[in-house]
Amino acid sequence: MTKLKPYWWELTKRPAASEQQALPKEVDILIVGAGLTGLSAARTAAKAGQSVLVVDEHSPGFGASSRNGGMLGGGHKLSIAEMTARYGEHIALELLREAHLDSGKFVRTVMAEEAIDCDYDQVGRFRGFWHTHEYETTARELEQLQKLLPIEASLLSQAQQHQAVASDLYRGGVVYHQHAAINPAKWVFGLHRAAVDHGTLIQGNTAVLGLQKSSHGYLVNTVRGMVKAGKVLLATNGYTPPQMAALHRRVFPVPSFIITTENLGRERIKQLFPSDMMVVESRARHCYYRPSPDKTRIVFGARAALFDAPEKFAMGQLRKLLRQVFPQLGQIDISHSWRGFTGFSFEFMPHVGQIDGVWHAAGYSGNGNTLAPWLGHKAALQMIGDPAGETAFSHSALKTRWWYHNRAWFLPFADLAFRGRDFWSDWSRS
Numbered sequence: 001m002t003k004l005k006p007y008w009w010e011l012t013k014r015p016a017a018s019e020q021q022a023l024p025k026e027v028d029i030l031i032v033g034a035g036l037t038g039l040s041a042a043r044t045a046a047k048a049g050q051s052v053l054v055v056d057e058h059s060p061g062f063g064a065s066s067r068n069g070g071m072l073g074g075g076h077k078l079s080i081a082e083m084t085a086r087y088g089e090h091i092a093l094e095l096l097r098e099a100h101l102d103s104g105k106f107v108r109t110v111m112a113e114e115a116i117d118c119d120y121d122q123v124g125r126f127r128g129f130w131h132t133h134e135y136e137t138t139a140r141e142l143e144q145l146q147k148l149l150p151i152e153a154s155l156l157s158q159a160q161q162h163q164a165v166a167s168d169l170y171r172g173g174v175v176y177h178q179h180a181a182i183n184p185a186k187w188v189f190g191l192h193r194a195a196v197d198h199g200t201l202i203q204g205n206t207a208v209l210g211l212q213k214s215s216h217g218y219l220v221n222t223v224r225g226m227v228k229a230g231k232v233l234l235a236t237n238g239y240t241p242p243q244m245a246a247l248h249r250r251v252f253p254v255p256s257f258i259i260t261t262e263n264l265g266r267e268r269i270k271q272l273f274p275s276d277m278m279v280v281e282s283r284a285r286h287c288y289y290r291p292s293p294d295k296t297r298i299v300f301g302a303r304a305a306l307f308d309a310p311e312k313f314a315m316g317q318l319r320k321l322l323r324q325v326f327p328q329l330g331q332i333d334i335s336h337s338w339r340g341f342t343g344f345s346f347e348f349m350p351h352v353g354q355i356d357g358v359w360h361a362a363g364y365s366g367n368g369n370t371l372a373p374w375l376g377h378k379a380a381l382q383m384i385g386d387p388a389g390e391t392a393f394s395h396s397a398l399k400t401r402w403w404y405h406n407r408a409w410f411l412p413f414a415d416l417a418f419r420g421r422d423f424w425s426d427w428s429r430s
């Protein structure tokens, strides 16, 4: 029987400090959302001596942060040329540096300083090409990137790709050697503990219903009463509710679906992933998969749908894709199946900033294990006026569209368009 909850939750003890305590009447900083963004911001602000309250509608870590694929390493949706055209050469370089290097260095430092054991394993990440021509285009892009920054990456031809994954599905690929596998629930719950250790009060089951500007800052209306806050950070990303209208209209929720197989045994996993490397794809189906931390199961995610599709449909899609990647697997059981919401910005870039005085760090567009804690940290520094809060991600934009208000009504249509694109991409494959 497949369990409909994240595999990670079974491996990870929930934080003890989330029982309800009386809410303070007033705090320096109130953070909405106890995921990687909010907890990292809380840790930084509390370390700087601020009184910090983090509230979450559910239990802390409930959102994408404890549900994700556990792939850690820099990434961005835009190419170098697109970034340069949009933001200019200098900002583009800084965005690349932060995404590929600074954010990774930051999370490794936090893990070490706070003694967070999240099964960190620097196994590397292979990105398999769907089309033959991508080998040449990626080689050029990689050369350009490596001239700018010390990124450890190398290409694998189709003949070599079995070093990364025992699948014939790809036309070669690129390996990012600095990327690591983690248990994401251990990561976010570890950050929770660190934020508490530095003096943060974190309260689950405390949804924020609305905010009101006041003479000293904001009056925050929660289901458990009003709190006065000097400053407010929205760290709600793909779970941003319509009542936070300004951010809600700029960051839309895209579900990602994910399953874990039954225990297949270490030997079988070693045959499928000879170097335990994680795998992602260049095709728009965006399959991402990896061995579990104990290397006995496959954790497999993909774009099963762009809307909150029924469980049976989503699981069926993932099973089909898993069989396509590894036809040699035969009939196997799925032990866990779940989903979570990523937060996409219309520019496919995250952003740190303020709208009408309310701070946000959001729009990670599918990434987040490194960028969310990094940008939560930067947001906290900016909120307390520390110049070290400077980040190129305050120069990206977070724009809305006139046709997007309360509901991401366009996603089922985008889903259909993507299915057409999948069909064409498969049909025209060389």
Ligand SMILES: Cc1cc2nc3c(=O)[nH]c(=O)nc-3n(C[C@H](O)[C@H](O)[C@H](O)COP(=O)(O)OP(=O)(O)OC[C@H]3O[C@@H](n4cnc5c(N)ncnc54)[C@H](O)[C@@H]3O)c2cc1C
Pocket: 032, 033, 034, 035, 036, 037, 038, 055, 056, 057, 058, 059, 060, 061, 062, 063, 064, 065, 066, 067, 068, 069, 070, 071, 072, 073, 206, 207, 208, 209, 235, 236, 237, 238, 239, 240, 241, 255, 256, 257, 258, 301, 339, 340, 341, 342, 343, 361, 362, 364, 365, 366, 367, 368, 369, 370, 372
């Ligand atoms: C299935 C899946 C797989 C992914 N895989 C990867 C991966 O392998 N690598 C990677 O780097 N990234 C991955 N991501 C993306 C990454 O998980 C996210 O970008 C990141 O966790 C965002 O963190 P966050 O703290 O901003 O938001 P979240 O962790 O989503 O937290 C937002 C929180 O806000 C709370 N909230 C919302 N409204 C309110 C309210 N009104 N009051 C109080 N609280 C509220 C929610 O309850 C939630 O807990 C994946 C995401 C998903 C869903």
